[in-house]
Amino acid sequence: MHTASALSPFIGPIAIAIVLTAAAIDLQRRRIPNWLTFGAWLLALPAQVALLGFGSGLVGWTLGWLTGLAVFLPLYMLGGMAAGDVKLMAAIGAWLGAAMAFEIALAAFLLGGVWALAHVYWFRSGGQVFRNIGGIVRGKAGAPSVGALPYGVAIAAGTLVMLFAAR
Numbered sequence: 733m734h735t736a737s738a739l740s741p742f743i744g745p746i747a748i749a750i751v752l753t754a755a756a757i758d759l760q761r762r763r764i765p766n767w768l769t770f771g772a773w774l775l776a777l778p779a780q781v782a783l784l785g786f787g788s789g790l791v792g793w794t795l796g797w798l799t800g801l802a803v804f805l806p807l808y809m810l811g812g813m814a815a816g817d818v819k820l821m822a823a824i825g826a827w828l829g830a831a832m833a834f835e836i837a838l839a840a841f842l843l844g845g846v847w848a849l850a851h852v853y854w855f856r857s858g859g860q861v862f863r864n865i866g867g868i869v870r871g872k873a874g875a876p877s878v879g880a881l882p883y884g885v886a887i888a889a890g891t892l893v894m895l896f897a898a899r
Contacts, residue, residue, distance in 0.1 A: 740783050744895050747827045751888035754820050758884030764816030769823045773797060776826035793826050796833050800825025803837040817883040824891060832894060840890030844883055 750772045754764045776796075781789035800821035807813040821840070825833030 740779075743779065743783075743827060746779075747824055747891060748895065750827070751820070751824060751884070751891045754816075754884040755882070755888035758816070758882035762880065762882055763814065764820050764884050766816075766819070769816060769819035772823035773819075773826045776823065779827070792829050795830040796825035796828060797822045798825070799830040799833040800837065803834060813883060814880075817887065820884055820887055824887070828891075828895075836887070836890045836894045838890075839893050840883075840886045843889045843893070844881065844886030847886060848881060 750768065754768055757768070758764050777789070777793050780793040783789065784792055800823070801818060804813060804818040804821045808815060808818045821833065821837060824836060828836070
């Protein structure tokens with residue numbers, strides 16, 4: 733099955749506009765709004781259908797959305813990620829397809845992880861990180877956070893890396 737991003741020169745720029753908008757809002761407000769994530773998700777459906785036909789477009793849209801959701805949802809459920817980040821990744825999957833969503837998620841994890849390690853090092857909060865991980869493993873919540881990163885930035889960076897690496 734083809735993906736819409738491989739067939740259309742405007743799918744990549746739209747995805748870039750979505751993630752850059754999300755990153756800017758996340759940096760400023762520390763949240764990614766539903767109007768952006770749900771709006772992007774819903775607008776992807778007619779684009780996929782127009783490019784791939786009804787059946788293939790619907791399947792590509794659904795599998796992309798589910799992949800983006802499935803990769804980030806466990807981290808949200810563990811308290812390590814905000815819901816807006818999960819919804820953004822699902823929306824990007826709806827635009828770019830399941831395979832690209834998975835690759836973007838991996839790139840975002842790598843880039844976000846490096847950023848988080850730099851943050852922990854800079855603020856010398858490694859001890860609290862290990863105590864928090866121990867609490868998660870033991871099923872205890874409520875440990876003091878060592879700081880939150882606007883993960884929309886990592887998703888945007890991962891999207892840019894993967895879209896430009898695919899060229």
